[in-house]
Amino acid sequence: MDHGVFIFLTDYGIDGPTLARATEERGFDGLFLTEHTHIPTSRESAWSGGAELPRRYSxxxxxxxxxxxxxxxxxxxxxxxxxxxxxxxxxxxxxxTIASLDRLSGGRFEFGVGPGWNREEMANHGVDPRTRTRRMLEHIAAMRAIWTEDEAEFHGEFVDFDPIWSWPKPLRTPPVLIGGEGPSVLDRVLSHGDGWMPRGAPGEDVDALAGRIAELRRRTVDAGRGHLTVTVFAAPPDRAVLEAYTAAGVDRVLHSLPDAGEDEVLRTLDQLAGLRG
Known part of the structure; x- marks a missing residue:
């Protein structure tokens, strides 16, 4: 099982290039970033972490x-x-943007996606939250067409364009990792993804995750698809849990880094590096 890290990279914390070099030097498999374009100052959408949204989101x-x-x-x-x-x-x-990034990185980009939870943020982008999952899947399909076809066109509910030319093409079609844990998420992984990105499960919940991974593997074979990866987001920094993930068939875990300055982030990286093996 591979080990990577993720972070809310902020304007008050460690800078990106320093973090990237340190992550690679310590032997981690990958470095992933979160995304929010903005946070509305007035919010009714519930956040899973509590009432107050941390500063890092904005x-x-x-x-x-x-x-x-x-x-x-x-x-x-x-x-x-x-x-x-x-x-x-x-x-x-x-x-x-993604095709350019993939080429500049030598084909190292992976596209973790999700529909989001902040309805007010979506509304500011003109997105009806009631259509968010359908829209996400359609956007993925449209982008894949642009990446893989010389004259791509797409005609859907939310995206519609006649044949276009768009280069550069990515060095490889970026793997799409579908986030989420809901009852229909595996349907989306099989229809539009190259992998699944569930959130970390402490303790006995790993058994439930193992069952869903087994279901994914069975359905993948039935659909005639190749291996679909499983990357656990926000894996608990617990060696016993990590061993259970390995036994469950998880391909990679992503450990959380703090939205902090260089010294604290590098100390955390050193501690997490000790969990590998």
């Missing part, structure tokens, strides 16, 4: 710009999003 760098900077100072690690709020972007523009 201070994150654009992940694609930051990952491009990280690509210039690294050679090996995977660079990705965990997760991109893909439905808040126009798919033609985002396809170009």
């Amino acid at each position: 201070h994150t760098y654009d992940p694609f710009v930051a990952l491009a900077a990280m690509a210039t100072v690294t050679e090996r690690i995977t660079l990705g999003t965990a997760v991109s709020l893909v439905l808040q972007h126009h798919p033609i523009g985002l396809a170009k």
Whole structure:
């Protein structure tokens, strides 16, 4: 099982290139960034962590710009999003951004996606929260067409364009990792994804995750698809839990880094590096 990290990269914390170099030097498999374009000052949407939304949510760098900077100072690690709020972007523009990033990184980009939870944030982008999952899947399909076809066209409910030329193409079609744990998430992984990105499960919940991974593997075979990866987001820093993930068939875990200055983040990286093995 591989080990990577993720962070809310902010304007008050460690800088991206320093973090990327340190992550690669310590032997981690990948570095993933979160995304929020903004946070509305008035919010009714419930946040799973409590009433008060942490400062980091409104201070994150654009992940694609930051990952491009990280690509210039690294050679090996995977660079990705965990997760991109893909439905808040126009798919033609985002396809170009990701293709450019993938080429600049030497084909190391992975596209973790999710529909998001902040309804007010979506509404500011003109997105009806009631359509968020359908829109996300359609955006993914439209971008994949642009990445893989010389004259791509797409005609859907939310995205509609006649044949277009758009280069550069990515060095490889970026793997799409579908986030979420809901009852229908495996349907989306099989229909539009190359992998699944559930959140970490403490203690006995690993058994439930193992059952869903087994279901995914069975359905993958039935669908005639190749291996679909499982990347656990926000894995508990507990060796016993990590061993249980390995036994369950998890391909990679992503450990959380604090939105803090260089000294604290590097100390955390050193501690997490000790969990590998």
